[in-house]
Amino acid sequence: MVQISQTEEDIKISIELNRLVTRKPDVVLLPQYLKFNNPPIFFERHLAQEIDEMASFCRIFKNEARIVLVKKEKGLWPEMFQKLDKEALMQKRLEIADLIVERNKKRDEKALERYDNKRRAEIQKEIQRETDMRERVKQFQENSVREALVVDVRKEAKATPKPDTLQYPPSSGGASRLATPLMRPPMSSVRGSGRINVNFTTQHKRVTPKRESQAAMEKAYAAAGGPNANVQSPMESVDE
Known part of the structure; x- marks a missing residue:
C-alpha cells in the first residue's frame, strides 16, 4: 500500500513494508526520477x-518507508508523475541507468577522496603528536x-668555608669567639748564588813515610850503580 501527499515545499510518500522482508531496500532519487526496490515491493x-x-x-x-521529495520551486504540482507509454518508459529506463552508473562512479570517487583525506589527516595528526611528545621530552630534560x-649553586653558596687553623686556632671554652690572628715571623732572605775563594798561606809540608817495600826497591837500585847511587834517601839520612 502506497500513500502520496504534497505541500508547496515537498512530496511525502509512505510505502507499507512486509514484515517478512529483512533486506535493505534499494532507493534511487534523481531530479526527475524515484525508485524504491525491496522485493517483493517495487515502486x-x-x-x-x-x-x-x-x-x-x-x-x-x-x-x-517514508520518502520525502523536496521541490526545487515551491508550489503545488498539478500532476506529480509523468504518464509514459511502454516504449518511452523503456527509453527513460536506459537513460536513468546511465545516470545511475555515472552517479555511482562520482559517489565512489568522492568516497575514496574522503577516505584519502581522512587517512592523510590521521597521519598528519600522528606525526604532530609524536613531534609534540619529542618537544616535551626535550623541554623536560632542559x-x-x-x-x-x-x-x-645554592649548595655551594650555603656551604660554610673551613677556618684556617694557622690563622684562627680553635678557641677553648663554651662560647666561640673570634680569635686574634697569629703573627708569622718574616721569612729570611734566601742567599744568592756566588763563589768563595779559599787561600792557604802556610808553607808547612809533611812528608809521608814510605813503605818498607818502596825503601828496599830504592836500596837495590842504588847498589846497582844507578845515577843516584851516591844520593842518600831521606829515610837513610834520618837513620844516621
Missing part, C-alpha cells in the same frame, strides 16, 4: 518536475639540567 515513478535530490531523503521504519645547576 518506480518519473516526476513531472525537478526536485532537490540532495535535500530529499528516505527513512526506513519497522512497518513502512628544565631538569637547569634545576640541577641551580641546586648545585
